[in-house]
Amino acid sequence: MRQSELFTKTLKSVPKDEESINAKLLIRAGYIDKLMSGVYTLLPLGQKVIKKIEDIIREEMVALGGQEIYMPALQPKENWETTDRWDSLDILFKVTDASKRQFALGPTHEEIVVPLAQKFINSYRDLPKAVFQFQNKFRMELRAKSGILRAREFLMKDLYSFHLSEDDLDKFYERAVSAYKNIFNRVGIGDITHFTYASGGTFSKYSHEFQTITPDGEDTIYICNQCSTAVNKEIKDETPACPQCGRVDLKEAKAVEVGNIFKLKTKFTDAFKMTVKNEQSEEKQVLMGCYGIGIGRLMGTIVEASHDDQGIIWPEAVAPFKIHLLSIGSESRAEEVYKQLTDAGLEVLFDDRSASPGEKFADADLIGLPYRLVISPKTGQRVEFKDRKSDNVEILEVEEFLERLK
C-alpha cells in the first residue's frame, strides 16, 4: 500500500492522560486512536496486526477441535442472577431498555455458553465439545491506565470446553496448553512467555496464566531457572518451589498476563444444572474448562516487549506489512521495485510521500516493520536493506533481498 494513501499519519504527541508505552507508541505510529479512557479505535495498521494475531489463534483453536461461534454482548440479567454474579461483579456494565428490562454487557460468556451448550449436549455421546469466539468484551474499569492492556472494551478470544470426566478435561487442558504455547511462539514472544501457576479462585487449587516478561508489567512472577515454569506472586507464599520440577531457585520478573486458562469444572454447569446421562444411564454433571486470550492486550504486550527509543519492532508474523519501502528522491526506480515486490506477493508499505528523508526514516522506525528498503540515487539499480532489529545497513540486488526472505 502507498503511504500517501494511508488513512493515518504518524503523530508527534499523544493524549496527555496516556501513560503506557504500548498506547503511546501505537497512537503515535497510527495503529490505534484513543476515543476515551480505556476505549480505543483500531486504525488500518492496527486492524492488520489484530487480524494476523486472530488468524494464528484461529488456526490453533481449530486444530484443538474448537468450533467458532459468536455470542452476543447484550445478555439477560436472569443468566447473571443464576450464577450469582449480577450483584457481585463490580466491573459489570448494566443497561436498561425502555421497558425497564435490564441487561449485562458481557465481560465473559460462561453465563451464555452454558445454557447454549445445554441445548445441544444431551448425552455422553455429545462430549467432549469445544467452542470459541473472537468477540468484544466490556468491563467497567474505573482506572484504565495501562493503554490497551486493560481496556473497557476489548476483543477477546474465549474458548469453552465441555467434558464427561475429569480425566477428559485434564487431557484437553494439556492440549490447550500446547496450543497456547504454539500461539505465543508464532506471534514472536514464545521465549519470554512463561506458563505460570496462579490462584484458582473458589473452584480450583490453581489456574494457569501465560505471562510475558516486560519491563513495565503489572504482575510479578517467579520463574524457575530449570524448567521456565513460573509462579504468580499471589501464590508465591504457599508455593515456594517450582510446581513443575520442585526447584527453589526462582527469578523475579515483571510480566503481563497474555492468556489464562481455568478448569472451571462444575462451577457453571452446576448453576445451570447441566447434566448428561453416561453410558450406564446415570445423570452426570458436565465439566468445563475456559481459555482466554485478550487480542488487543496481546498486541500491546508485544509492543511493550519489543520496541526501542525510536519505535516499535514487530515480529514478522504479526507486522502489518513485511517491508517498508522508502523512496528518497528516486521515484521512478522506487515505483519499479514496489511493483516487483508486490508482484512477488509481498506485503509492502511504500513511502511515496514527498516528505524529507529524515521524516521517512523516523516514521519507518516508529511504525516498526521488519525490513526497511531505501531507494535513492546512490543505490542505483540496487536497494539499501536494513532489518529493524539491527543497525546494520547493506546494499543488495532486489533478487538477493527476495532470496533472503525465503
Place this chain on the structure above:
Amino acid sequence: MRQSELFTKTLKSVPKDEESINAKLLIRAGYIDKLMSGVYTLLPLGQKVIKKIEDIIREEMVALGGQEIYMPALQPKENWETTDRWDSLDILFKVTDASKRQFALGPTHEEIVVPLAQKFINSYRDLPKAVFQFQNKFRMELRAKSGILRAREFLMKDLYSFHLSEDDLDKFYERAVSAYKNIFNRVGIGDITHFTYASGGTFSKYSHEFQTITPDGEDTIYICNQCSTAVNKEIKDETPACPQCGRVDLKEAKAVEVGNIFKLKTKFTDAFKMTVKNEQSEEKQVLMGCYGIGIGRLMGTIVEASHDDQGIIWPEAVAPFKIHLLSIGSESRAEEVYKQLTDAGLEVLFDDRSASPGEKFADADLIGLPYRLVISPKTGQRVEFKDRKSDNVEILEVEEFLERLK
C-alpha cells in the same frame, strides 16, 4: 467436517415467540440460537456463512479504496450531544458507569468517525479517503419480531467516505453503487435485488437502498419494468415515474432493505466543524458519504428469498459447506469418498452419524447445502448426486462429480 462432531443438532421446534421464516429455519437448522428477543448467537454453521459474506464484502470494499478499521461500541455522550442525537434517537442504548459518566452503545458511527478523520485529514491533499469496519451495532428495538432482520445487536459493515467536492463525492458514490451490485450478485441475490430511491431525510433529496424481493418483506417497493430501478413506497407519491428512465409502469413488490447508502454531505462534518484548506488555501467543509450493509440481515434475507418447505437453499458462495455427504449404511466407502473430496480441497459436511436415512435426508434439506451426495450399498463405487435446487437425482462417478464442480 464430521456431522457427528458438530456442536449443533437440528431442532424440531423453535421458541414460541419466533414468527419470522428466517429465524425459524436458521434456528431449526442450527445456524443461530435465540438468546432473547432480537439477540442471537451465531452457531458454527451460521458463523461460517457470516464469514463468507464478510469476505466478499471486504474484497469489494478494499477494491473501492476502503481501509479497514474497528471503532468502539462504547461511545462518549458528548459526541452524541455535538450532533444533537443524544436525546432524539430513541433507539439509543445508554450506559452509565460507576462514576456516573454516560455512554451510548453505538447504533452507527458518524459520531466517532468524523472526529477520528479530523485528526488525519488536514488538507485537500489528504482527500478523498474511505474507511470501513465490520462491527457490532446496538439498537433498542422494542418490538424485535423479524428474526435477524431487525436485531437489537447486529454485525454491520459501515463505510464512510470523505471528499473535497460534491463532484468527487458523486463519483465515489457511483463506484460504491457498483461495488454494492457486485456484492449482491456474488452472494447470490443480484437478480432479485433492486437499486431503490428512498427518502433522503433532512439532508438530501434521496437516499438509496438495495431492496431484495421476498414474500414477507417489511418494505414495499415499485420496480421499473424497463431498467429494474425501484422506488420505496415512502416516496412513491412524490415520485410516480422511474427516477432513472422516466417510465411509469412500476410493479409493486414486498422487499427487505439489505443495504443503504447516503450522501451525508456536510451534515456531520458541520457538527464537528471538520474543514480542510483547498489548493487556494480557502477553508472548505468536508463532504461525506456513508454506506451500510447489515451482515446478519443479509444472511436472513437470503434465507427469506431462498428456501422451500423442507429448509434453506443456500447460494453456493455463502453456503457453510459446498457438499453434504450422507453415509447410508456404507461407512467405509463413505470414509473413502470423504477423504477424496477433502483432499481435493472441497468443503464437506459429512453425515457420519448413526441416524436413520430419513433423518439424514431431512437434515440435509433443512441445512440446505448446495450439493448432496449419498453413499449407500446401491451406489457401489459411485455416488448419488442431487442439487438442493432441483428434484433430479443422478448416479455419478466421483470424478464426474468433481468435474462438474469446476
